[in-house]
Amino acid sequence: DEMVVDTMETDEKKRYMHFYNFPAYSVGEIKPMRGPGRREVGHGALAEKALIPVLPNKEDFPYTIHLVSEVLSSNGSSSQASVCGSTLSLMDAGVPIKKPVSGIAMGVITGTDGSFKVLTDIQGLEDHYGDTDFKVAGTTDGITAMQMDVKIDGLTPDMLGIAIKQAKEARLQIMQVMLAALPEPRKVMSPYAPRIITLHINPEKIRDVIGPGGKMINQIIDETGVSIDIEDDGSVFITSADEGAAKKATEWINNITREVVVGELFQGRITRIMNFGAFAEVLPNQEGLIHISELADYRVEKVDDIVKVGDMVPVIVKEIDAQGRINLSHKMAKARLVREELGQ
Structure with a gap:
């Protein structure tokens, strides 16, 4: 279920996909709802980038994750709201993320005399009339993603320093509210979620699991109803909607591939x-x-x-x-x- 990305620059697979939907009615506009536009692509990519560093390794959590942010009403940074909401969504689903992520949108308004003011959590009007829209997302340990739109010639180091400092204070305050609602990822996934069990076997034992003409692996699949994928390095992925069936198939494969030890x-x-x-x-x-x-x-x-x-x-x-x-x-x-x- 991974997304295959095949372009002139890269050839890779994505196991985490963040889609961001921003319909016109969320900001009081009337437009046809066609394919994703610049905003949807850009904001979705930003929220996705903010969460990628905290996702569990494939070996620990071998699921493909498809997350959708539906913006129903917007008067501020919906991309950073998506970061916060997605963090809680992943934790609620039982995804063992390494750290929760929160985000905030900062703004800068400059005067003709060179003075400036840094705004925290800007709203729509402040974004429209301000000189900068600076989005910062991260954990308690540091920043995972940033994005900035600038309408003036540039920002001074003082502007950036104050903006990042205020953003950290705001992010940590938002984080406290998030963790008050859900302090850590749930230990158990929903009973309706498919179960994926990962095994690592000796690559020389792959032929024993498959059997002559696929006889053994087909027998396991037929009797347990699971799906089994085996990679060349000995990684075995057992997928089933029934946790009991997945465990039965796991025990079966373990018995086929395990090696006896003296004294057993x-x-x-x-x-x-x-x-x-x-x-x-x-x-x-x-x-x-x-x-x-x-x-x-x-x-x-x-x-x-x-x-x-x-x-x-x-x-x-x-x-x-x-x-x-x-x-x-x-x-x-x-x-x-x-x-x-x-x-x-």
């Missing part, structure tokens, strides 16, 4: 019996050998005296040799279970 206890399914021992599947497509000497704590004459194909038996991973072969022990597993029952 499993319930293994006997798949083959040989003269020298039995092979048991401990994880999907991963099996190990239970040598005949590891079947019991006494001498075993025939393997099928102890286990048969299809049996589920407790086994412990005794060793993984240099070739990656798994050696299991049934007698060690039984001994551990007895100790656990006795509380030792």
